[in-house]
Amino acid sequence: MFLFFFGRDQVLSKLELTMVFKKEGVLFEKVYEEEKFVIIDFPRIPDFEKLISQLGGTVRIAKVYYGAEKLSEEFVDKLDFYFPKNFNYAVEGINLTVDEVNEVEGYIKKAIRQYKSKGVQKHATLSIVVPSNYFSWKLEEGFELFVLKIKNKYFFAQTLECTNPRQYEYKDNKRPVQKLTRGTSFRLAQMMVNCLDLGKGRTLVDPFCGIGTFLIEGMIAGYNVIGIDNEEEMIQASLRNIEWARKEFGLSTSYKLFTQNAQEAQFEADGCVFEPFMGPFMTKLPNKQRAIKVMQRLEELYLEVFENLNRSLKKFAPVVCVLPYLETQDGDIIQLSSRFFKGIKFDIASMYEHFQINNPIDYDTPAGSRIRRRIYLFKKQ
């Protein structure tokens, strides 16, 4: 059994996991799920090193190697570790009390004394180690242990893979054009591209491509991509960023870019992913009247864009997109109307046989932003 532990956006991460398994042909069986993690069995063990770099939302993959009704030192003997002279380690209790974590810690310290080793405990608590510390503490050379309490039983899991935060920092900081106020994060883009129910080698379109984040993640995931933006400057930025990514990551799929309105551009694609224009920049929460006005304008734009997608996408094409809603000064929520959802000729997809996932999915709004975001999965009728 294997533990997949999620970072911030847990619902999206769960969905991403199932979709990546589907695309990679990984057969699996769900053993148990909570908000923050799932436990999974595989008839054939997949490539975990590859999976951790493919999954934007999974921060750890760990092997559940032992289960017991009571805490005792047996879990230390069964650990896949030989206690060298020097090493660092961390313990993470999930659904445990602090006393239980301390008890686990005591058994590990006893073993360290027995082996005359100088193991250094870097972390023993109820929270999990942030990925940058995982690497700076060299936990991959020591060990990281998850102790989970599930239905009054203790399960012990040893980390096999930790997400590499540099993977995103590198792309964010090294791409030639960086417009941070407009750009979607690479992590979100990777997760959303992964959630497209679309086989590799097909073509996806981003009708609001900006500086090309979805396009790059799409190409990394093996799709041909089409980018559309109504500003020539953005198209030039996408061009430079894609050319950089092609060399950097050895990407071989094709791309096309057009300076056009998303409502009118002509193209043919099998799937679509985007974060659209989300309305005017707001420094404070709007009053109700203003929020309604902004939403109505956005709704008109999005209706026209979905009309175009209806003309340009193949039948049953998947669309994964961010759509906004607004909170007013008085705490009212102003969102897209039912007229929009009835008008677009796209169904809200529901295809999650394995886990409990609602569509749309709330997405943590970046600090400082007044606009709330939800991620929708649609399927063309």
Ligand SMILES: C[S@@+](CC[C@H](N)C(=O)[O-])C[C@H]1O[C@@H](n2cnc3c(N)ncnc32)[C@H](O)[C@@H]1O
């Ligand atoms: C939220 S940004 C997209 C960010 C993009 N995902 C990225 O990573 O850079 C929205 C983009 O839509 C473009 N845009 C606004 N209205 C548009 C329209 N009607 N048609 C096409 N693009 C539009 C803007 O120029 C902007 O680059």
